[in-house]
Structures are given as C-alpha cells and as structure tokens.
Amino acid sequence: MVSRRVAWSVALAATFTMTVSYIDRTTLAVLAPSVTKALDISETAYGWLASAFSVAYLLATPLSGWWIDRIGARRGLVWSVLVWTSIAALHAVVPGFAVLFVLRIALGMAEGPSFPGAAQTIQRVLPPQDRERGFGVLFTGSSIGGMIAPPLASALYAFAGWRVAFVGTAIAGLVWVPVWLWVTRRTEVRAQMDGAPAVAADAPQRATFRQLVGHPIMVRALFAILAVASIGGFSLGWGAKYLHKTFGVEQAAIGQYLWLPAVMFDAGAVLFGDLASRQVRPPGVPPRLLFSIAIPFAASLALLPFATTPWNAMIVLGAAMIGSGAIYTFVTADLLARVPPASVSLSGGVMAGAQSLALIIVNPLIGWSVDVHGHYDIVAWSLGALVVPGSIVWLVWRPRAFGA
Numbered sequence: 001m002v003s004r005r006v007a008w009s010v011a012l013a014a015t016f017t018m019t020v021s022y023i024d025r026t027t028l029a030v031l032a033p034s035v036t037k038a039l040d041i042s043e044t045a046y047g048w049l050a051s052a053f054s055v056a057y058l059l060a061t062p063l064s065g066w067w068i069d070r071i072g073a074r075r076g077l078v079w080s081v082l083v084w085t086s087i088a089a090l091h092a093v094v095p096g097f098a099v100l101f102v103l104r105i106a107l108g109m110a111e112g113p114s115f116p117g118a119a120q121t122i123q124r125v126l127p128p129q130d131r132e133r134g135f136g137v138l139f140t141g142s143s144i145g146g147m148i149a150p151p152l153a154s155a156l157y158a159f160a161g162w163r164v165a166f167v168g169t170a171i172a173g174l175v176w177v178p179v180w181l182w183v184t185r186r187t188e189v190r191a192q193m194d195g196a197p198a199v200a201a202d203a204p205q206r207a208t209f210r211q212l213v214g215h216p217i218m219v220r221a222l223f224a225i226l227a228v229a230s231i232g233g234f235s236l237g238w239g240a241k242y243l244h245k246t247f248g249v250e251q252a253a254i255g256q257y258l259w260l261p262a263v264m265f266d267a268g269a270v271l272f273g274d275l276a277s278r279q280v281r282p283p284g285v286p287p288r289l290l291f292s293i294a295i296p297f298a299a300s301l302a303l304l305p306f307a308t309t310p311w312n313a314m315i316v317l318g319a320a321m322i323g324s325g326a327i328y329t330f331v332t333a334d335l336l337a338r339v340p341p342a343s344v345s346l347s348g349g350v351m352a353g354a355q356s357l358a359l360i361i362v363n364p365l366i367g368w369s370v371d372v373h374g375h376y377d378i379v380a381w382s383l384g385a386l387v388v389p390g391s392i393v394w395l396v397w398r399p400r401a402f403g404a
Helices: 004-038 043-071 074-093 098-111 114-125 128-160 161-168 172-183 189-196 209-214 216-247 251-256 259-278 288-306 310-338 341-373 377-396
Strands: none
Touching: 004 074, 004 098, 004 114, 004 128, 004 172, 004 189, 004 216, 004 251, 043 074, 043 098, 043 114, 043 216, 043 259, 043 341, 074 098, 074 114, 074 161, 074 172, 074 189, 098 161, 098 251, 114 128, 114 189, 114 310, 114 341, 128 161, 128 216, 128 251, 128 259, 128 310, 161 172, 161 377, 172 189, 209 216, 209 251, 209 341, 216 251, 216 288, 216 310, 251 310, 259 288, 259 310, 288 377, 310 377, 341 377
8 A cells, every 4th residue: 555645746746747748738829929920820720720739639538548547657658748748849840830730639649648647646546535635736737837838938939939949848748757757666656556446346347438428427527627628728728829919918928927827727726626625525425515616716717808907817817717727626536536446547538538629619719709809808708608507517417426
C-alpha cells in the first residue's frame, strides 16, 4: 500500500502532466495575434485551427483512455509526452495555414492520453476520502499551464519572435519526464498503478465504450461538461485575440493579463474540491449545494461585454473560471467514483472528448461572429447562457451508478 505522502507526490506529478499539456496546446492561442498576421490567417480560419486540435482530441481521448486502462498511466504517459513535445516544437517551422492545421491535428492526437492517464493516476493512488480534493488539484494542472504559457510565450516572443517561442515552451515536456520517472520508481507505486484495481465480487469489472456513453450516469456528466467547456476554451483559445481586438493590448503585453483567469480556475477547483472532501455525505451523493453555488459563477461570463478595461475583463473571465473549475471537479469525481474501476481512463477520455466536441462546434462560430459583428459581445452572452441548462440537468438528475 502506498503511503499518503507518496500517493500525493504521484498525484502532483500527474497534475504536472496536465500543465505540460496545456502549455503546448495553449502557446498558439497566446501567439495568435502575431502568427495569424504573419501567415495571413483570418478570424474564421483561426477558429478552424482551434477546432482542428479539438477534433483530433475528440477522437484520441476515448481511444487513449482504452489504451491507458490496459497499459497503465505510468508507462503510457511517458511515451505520450515525448511524442507531443516533438510535435509542439515543430510548430516553429510552419510555412502557412495548411501545415499548421496538420500539426494541430497531430498535437490533438498525441495529447489524447493526458487527461485519461492523469485521471487514472488520481483514482488509483489516492484513498477515496482524498479523491475529490485530488481531482480539484488535478484540474489546477491545466490552468497552471494556461497561466504559465502567456507570460512565457510573450517573453520568448519579445526576445526572439514567435517561432522561437514555440520551441521554448515545448521544453516543458522534457522537464516533466525525469520527474515522473522518479516519483513512480517505487515498487509499491508500480504495483498500485499497473495492477488491476480491486473491486467487489459482484461489481462490474469493466465497461465497453458503448456501455459507458449510453449509461445515464455518463449522459448526466456530459450535460455538465458541455455546459461549461466553452468557458475555458474561450479563455485559453481566444483570450489573447479578445484582449488585442477589444482593448488594443499588444502581443508582448498579453502575458500581463491572461494569467489571472487560470489562477481563478485553480482557486475554484481547489477550494470547491476541498470543501466537498470535508463534507460528510452518504455514499454516492454529490455536493449539490456547492454545485449550485458554482453555477452563477460560471454563467457570469455573460457580463464580459460590460468590462471597460483589460483588468475588468480578466476579473469577469476569472469569476467564470472559478465556477468552471468547481463544476469540472465535482462532475469528474462523481463520475469516476460510479464507473467500473477498470474503465476509469476510458471514462475520462469520453469526458475529455465531450469537451473537445463542444469546442469543435463553438470555435468556428466564435470566429464567424467576430468576423461578422466585429466584437465579442454576442459570444460572451451566448456562452454564459449556455452554462445554465446543462448544469441544472446534472443537478436535478439522480441516475444510479453502474451495477446498482
């Protein structure tokens, strides 16, 4: 049995995986004002670039989850990070839209195992009483990546241009690999991560993809994920272009602002996850009151058109990210506690795929809306309103777990 201290060290390393993933996928968004200008890419075409990654990620995450469930996150994540780091660095040599489009697809495919592998790690190494807290911490990995990428990419851009910035941010993956190998070196850690999870004799051992996506507990989770996915997608994928178009913020100064929404996402995930872990609730009962509090935070993105300065805008976007972080934490912890243990990564992959599906649809629409209307007001109102119906479905629906 892994000690609590060692278990948390592995969980934090898994969180670092998400940080690396989001640095690599977000760098293009940070550099978008310069890259799209240099390569003569329109707003609508940029929306398709954002969707290219999401399409690939949508296809890759369920397959990657299936693969991680069989090979284990300890080995699977190492190979994945090495591959996607190489692809991220190749962004530095793109000659135009077509090659960049292909690389975004390749990056989305290569990053497919990131969330399924990290989610499996949390579920396997942490004791049940720590898992809601653990998933709250896990989601900080993505937002830490989103927080690091703007100032890092902006600084590298100011130093040597956007092509060098892509190479510089890709180095994060090479830092992660030895850390992961070190924290997972212990025999007891390997046994717990690579061995079959313990389940009750009468519980289902594994679920197929069809069984998962058609089960009410998964459908309920997907309603909530689709409701809030576009909030983080807008912040990470369009934040730089929003600041540049709305307030005239120059490329080198983007990093001064875009770190705040990422920090607020962390605050929401960690705070609400910790509060949920402290609650005494009957088994299988989610933290509905805390979830209800998170909904208006997430929906506050609709207030973005009333922001009068870049900092006002980041505060509004940050408030929406607090709610988004909380909802992601609750939905993930609840879902993975109710599916067969041997299908945790596949379930995580389906969730990540749903997030990508939302972005595939939304990103081109955002680009089209900005090209047609010349502002982001309609985008903010629409995405803020989208939060409410899906969140309410998750809140009031009470399906049974697998095997119940």
